[in-house]
Amino acid sequence: MAKERGWQARLFRGLPAEHEAKLIPLLQQVQKAYGYLPPDALERVADELGVPPTRVHGVASFYRQFTDAPRGRHTVQVCLGTACHVGGGKGIRDVLTQVLGIQPGATTPDGAITLEEVHCLGCCSLAPVIVVDGVAYGRNDRKKALRTLMECYDHEPPGA
Amino acid sequence: MITNLRELERLGEEGRRSLWPASGKIVVGTASCGLAAGAQAVAQGLFQAVQEHRLAYEISGTGCLGYCSQEPLVEVRCGDGLRVVYAQVNEERADELVAGLEGGDLSPELALCRWQEEAQPARKDPAAEAFPHHQQLGFYRRQQRAVLRNCGLIDPQSVAEYVACGGYSGLATALTMSPEDIIGTVGRAGLRGRGGAGFPTGRKWALARKEPGTRKSLICNADEGDPGAYMDRSILEGDPHAVIEGMAIGAYAIGADEGYIYVRAEYPLAVERVREALRQAKQLGLLGEGILGSSFSFDVHLMAGAGAFVCGEETALIASIEGRRGMPRPRPPFPAQAGLWGRPTNVNNVETWANVPLILTRGAQWFAGVGTDGSKGTKVFSLVGRTQNSGLVEVPMGITVRELVYEVGGGTADGGRCKAVQTGGPSGGCIPESLFDTPIDFDSLRGVGAMMGSGGLVVLGERTCMVDMARYFLRFTQGESCGQCPACRLGTKRMLEVLVRITEGRGEEQDLPLLEELAEGVRTASLCGLGRTAPNPVLTTLRHFRHEYEAHVRDRRCPAGVCRALVVYHIDPERCLGCGACRTACPQGAISGEPKKAHTIDPERCVRCGACIEACLVEAVRPG
Numbered sequence: 001m002a003k004e005r006g007w008q009a010r011l012f013r014g015l016p017a018e019h020e021a022k023l024i025p026l027l028q029q030v031q032k033a034y035g036y037l038p039p040d041a042l043e044r045v046a047d048e049l050g051v052p053p054t055r056v057h058g059v060a061s062f063y064r065q066f067t068d069a070p071r072g073r074h075t076v077q078v079c080l081g082t083a084c085h086v087g088g089g090k091g092i093r094d095v096l097t098q099v100l101g102i103q104p105g106a107t108t109p110d111g112a113i114t115l116e117e118v119h120c121l122g123c124c125s126l127a128p129v130i131v132v133d134g135v136a137y138g139r140n141d142r143k144k145a146l147r148t149l150m151e152c153y154d155h156e157p158p159g160a
Numbered sequence: 161m162i163t164n165l166r167e168l169e170r171l172g173e174e175g176r177r178s179l180w181p182a183s184g185k186i187v188v189g190t191a192s193c194g195l196a197a198g199a200q201a202v203a204q205g206l207f208q209a210v211q212e213h214r215l216a217y218e219i220s221g222t223g224c225l226g227y228c229s230q231e232p233l234v235e236v237r238c239g240d241g242l243r244v245v246y247a248q249v250n251e252e253r254a255d256e257l258v259a260g261l262e263g264g265d266l267s268p269e270l271a272l273c274r275w276q277e278e279a280q281p282a283r284k285d286p287a288a289e290a291f292p293h294h295q296q297l298g299f300y301r302r303q304q305r306a307v308l309r310n311c312g313l314i315d316p317q318s319v320a321e322y323v324a325c326g327g328y329s330g331l332a333t334a335l336t337m338s339p340e341d342i343i344g345t346v347g348r349a350g351l352r353g354r355g356g357a358g359f360p361t362g363r364k365w366a367l368a369r370k371e372p373g374t375r376k377s378l379i380c381n382a383d384e385g386d387p388g389a390y391m392d393r394s395i396l397e398g399d400p401h402a403v404i405e406g407m408a409i410g411a412y413a414i415g416a417d418e419g420y421i422y423v424r425a426e427y428p429l430a431v432e433r434v435r436e437a438l439r440q441a442k443q444l445g446l447l448g449e450g451i452l453g454s455s456f457s458f459d460v461h462l463m464a465g466a467g468a469f470v471c472g473e474e475t476a477l478i479a480s481i482e483g484r485r486g487m488p489r490p491r492p493p494f495p496a497q498a499g500l501w502g503r504p505t506n507v508n509n510v511e512t513w514a515n516v517p518l519i520l521t522r523g524a525q526w527f528a529g530v531g532t533d534g535s536k537g538t539k540v541f542s543l544v545g546r547t548q549n550s551g552l553v554e555v556p557m558g559i560t561v562r563e564l565v566y567e568v569g570g571g572t573a574d575g576g577r578c579k580a581v582q583t584g585g586p587s588g589g590c591i592p593e594s595l596f597d598t599p600i601d602f603d604s605l606r607g608v609g610a611m612m613g614s615g616g617l618v619v620l621g622e623r624t625c626m627v628d629m630a631r632y633f634l635r636f637t638q639g640e641s642c643g644q645c646p647a648c649r650l651g652t653k654r655m656l657e658v659l660v661r662i663t664e665g666r667g668e669e670q671d672l673p674l675l676e677e678l679a680e681g682v683r684t685a686s687l688c689g690l691g692r693t694a695p696n697p698v699l700t701t702l703r704h705f706r707h708e709y710e711a712h713v714r715d716r717r718c719p720a721g722v723c724r725a726l727v728v729y730h731i732d733p734e735r736c737l738g739c740g741a742c743r744t745a746c747p748q749g750a751i752s753g754e755p756k757k758a759h760t761i762d763p764e765r766c767v768r769c770g771a772c773i774e775a776c777l778v779e780a781v782r783p784g
């Protein structure tokens with residue numbers, strides 16, 4: 001081995017298997033703090049836990065919650081669970097993609113809004129549902145969803 | 161610290177005082193669904209109004225009363241025990257309500273019902289009789305709230321209120337019994353797993369108990385991923401201690417010393433409430449070393465999922481807790497033999513755990529007296545979709561689909577025909593109206609090709625295309641397939657391609673047998689439940705709604721008017737008022753017409769987005 005990295009050193013220390021259970025919670029903290037998983041942070045996680053970086057990348061790429069690109073300042077989620085699907089959630093997604101000019105999963109070029117599709121938030125009686133920055137809004141139609149989206153921009157600092 | 165029954169009773173006293181303060185109390189349903197309907201603003205409005213009017217009412221939050229289509233729900237709990245529930249309360253109504261309370265007026269015109277539990281003595285006085293009993297409402301008449309007994313009653317963040325309602329007495333009882341007796345009791349009760357498969361809980365526990373090993377684990381599966389289902393979320397948000405108590409009883413019976421609650425990532429409020437409940441339970445010594453003064457020790461950890469539907473499968477869930485990719489592995493060995501870190505592990509779903517304290521306090525006989533021969537007890541369903549009443553309902557097993565849809569659900573919202581119900585999410589199937597007399601229990605539902613699943617029940621009306629529905633679920637399972645076994649990874653992909661082709665008007669007659677053939681392959685060759693059940697939505701719709709598929713491939717027509725490539729929008733000149741609402745709403749500029757005269761749609765420019773249908777006030781725009 002050329003230069004030994006932190007994770008390689010720890011690999012041979014015989015840490016208990018339970019130790020690896022910290023991987024997902026740690027990645028969740030990184031995701032929360034940075035809004036995404038920066039490559040440096042992933043290496044750091046591997047070093048801290050003493051697991052190979054491939055493991056970290058494998059886990060990070062498996063779960064939907066983790067993203068490798070920075071997110072917008074606001075997140076708009078359109079629910080497409082069964083009740084929202086039959087209640088017109090698709091129409092709302094279409095109008096939001098049209099207005100924002102991005103596909104679900106992408107962020108607007110000005111970095112203001114990330115648009116996401118989610119499968120069921122468990123508010124099915126209030127379908128169709130959208131969530132803006134963690135706050136759920138129920139009983140939507142296109143017009144109401146657009147109004148909620150506009151409020152996002154109202155809370156933007158001028159010139160942002 | 162609580163080390164004996166007397167101390168538990170004292171905590172219950174404290175809880176009773178906060179549940180029923182002499183000065184009265186106003187409780188607001190602040191589960192996720194209530195919050196999405198605006199409960200936070202209502203609670204703030206109530207708080208301000210109570211201050212302004214200088215009233216003594218306390219304000220607190222509670223879980224879900226179930227009647228989600230009537231959210232936000234507010235309950236006024238009078239000092240004398242009268243409970244009045246108000247529906248669709250907004251800030252304005254909140255002011256009105258509090259203003260009335262100042263003069264002792266309960267505003268019967270705003271009220272939904274009076275809530276009265278069976279255990280409470282019936283009140284005959286005129287003050288109470290101004291309100292209908294909650295069981296007089298169609299929505300509640302057939303319901304029997306056992307698992308949901310505390311949801312909507314207690315403050316979920318108050319362990320004292322949980323104890324006041326009999327909480328942790330099941331655990332206290334269990335600790336006086338032998339583990340074998342507890343397993344025997346749960347077995348006699350006939351409890352079957354509520355996560356979908358319906359495996360007898362007592363038998364599962366016995367398997368984990370008899371495994372050798374000094375350390376055993378317990379898991380509560382709260383990775384409720386089926387779209388259209390939210391029973392587990394509501395239980396965790398409304399009564400988290402019931403789940404913790406159930407787990408503690410199970411741990412004692414099996415001989416486990418640690419447990420995990422694995423909550424789905426999309427449920428932040430449930431995570432928060434469970435975290436707080438665990439903190440309280442540990443602080444009071446209801447978890448940890450020497451529980452309730454006994455020699456039994458058990459600790460529970462909370463793990464938030466990271467967004468993967470397949471983690472609802474028990475071996476994938478275990479992999480996820482261990483910090484790995486959530487991929488299922490072949491069984492055997494079953495988790496009961498080698499689960500979390502190789503230890504014998506018992507996995508049960510949220511609702512199953514919440515049933516356990518009930519069996520200990522009310523007895524196996526009581527539990528077995530509810531439901532059918534093969535399926536005992538009650539089941540919680542999320543009744544959603546095109547029904548008039550929607551929400552979380554708890555009914556005895558064996559109720560028919562028809563009773564659930566028409567009596568509890570009140571039929572369709574627009575009075576139209578109900579075409580089918582979809583049960584069990586992406587693993588389940590569609591039950592057509594002709595089979596609505598099927599009793600809802602584990603075995604009958606399987607008999608018609610559907611399954612109980614975890615309890616999602618989506619009512620579909622005339623405007624739902626069954627082919628689109630099948631495509632919707634296949635797109636979901638295809639996206640959630642973990643990808644390790646080819647049958648699931650490739651099979652669902654091929655099936656989805658065929659379904660997309662059909663919904664886009666490029667389907668051929670031979671696509672239908674092709675779908676059936678692919679479905680058979682995916683069903684038999686997949687490793688885990690996700691793949692094995694993925695074809696169900698396609699198979700049941702092909703079985704019961706084949707004519708819709710045939711209309712798509714033979715006539716290039718979508719009878720429900722959903723599949724965009726197969727419909728043309730037109731405006732009924734008889735109905736159109738010429739108001740221009742559709743013209744303004746159309747993003748394509750495809751609609752033209754003079755004010756107050758019938759409008760028309762240019763089919764060349766129309767993209768069938770549905771904006772005009774939504775905008776039209778008189779239902780003049782129709783797909784066809």
